Amino acid sequence: MLNYSYRFLFFSLVVLLQACAGSPQKPPEDLLSLTEAQMKIRSYQSRVYDATEQKKVLRAVVSALMDLGFIIERVNVPLGLVTAGKFARDGFVEATVTVRPKGDERMEIRANALFNTRPIEDPKAYQNFFAAVQRSLFLRD
Numbered sequence: 001m002l003n004y005s006y007r008f009l010f011f012s013l014v015v016l017l018q019a020c021a022g023s024p025q026k027p028p029e030d031l032l033s034l035t036e037a038q039m040k041i042r043s044y045q046s047r048v049y050d051a052t053e054q055k056k057v058l059r060a061v062v063s064a065l066m067d068l069g070f071i072i073e074r075v076n077v078p079l080g081l082v083t084a085g086k087f088a089r090d091g092f093v094e095a096t097v098t099v100r101p102k103g104d105e106r107m108e109i110r111a112n113a114l115f116n117t118r119p120i121e122d123p124k125a126y127q128n129f130f131a132a133v134q135r136s137l138f139l140r141d
Contacts, residue, residue: 044123046110047130048102049137054080057099057107057137064132070095091116095129109133 051057054077061082062072070084070093080099085092094114102108111129113120120126 041119041121042110044126045112046108047133048106048108049133050105051107051137052105054099054101054107057109058082060133060136061097061099061109063136063139064129065095065097067132067136068129088115093120 049057058075058077058080062075065072065082065084068086070086073083073085075082082095082097082099084095084097087093092115095111096113097109097111099107099109109130111126113125113129
């Protein structure tokens with residue numbers, strides 16, 4: 001009789017837990033859609049330059065980051081990816097920059113920066129970076 005009571009209790013608990021689980025919810029259709037705020041941020045994180053050589057632009061990006069005090073962590077030429085970091089007053093800044101062809105004679109540079117794992121959304125920070133890239137590209141011509 002005791003064995004039967006434990007089995008009944010166990011199966012009752014399983015049924016109760018399944019009832020509490022509920023049905024799986026369908027994710028919202030706009031889950032991966034960009035919002036207006038995200039589009040605005042992306043607009044000042046990206047610039048297009050008249051250049052045909054990805055390696056040349058990657059070298060300019062590395063030079064610009066170093067001029068801004070970053071330590072280069074990784075450069076992946078086939079992917080057009082540069083990651084760098086630097087210590088700031090109250091934390092750590094991480095930067096990821098991608099360089100990819102946009103047509104035959106242009107390159108798009110997109111920078112993404114984090115301060116203590118929080119996205120940097122100030123347009124001035126990105127303007128400073130792209131000004132340094134522009135100087136580096138000009139010096140390399």
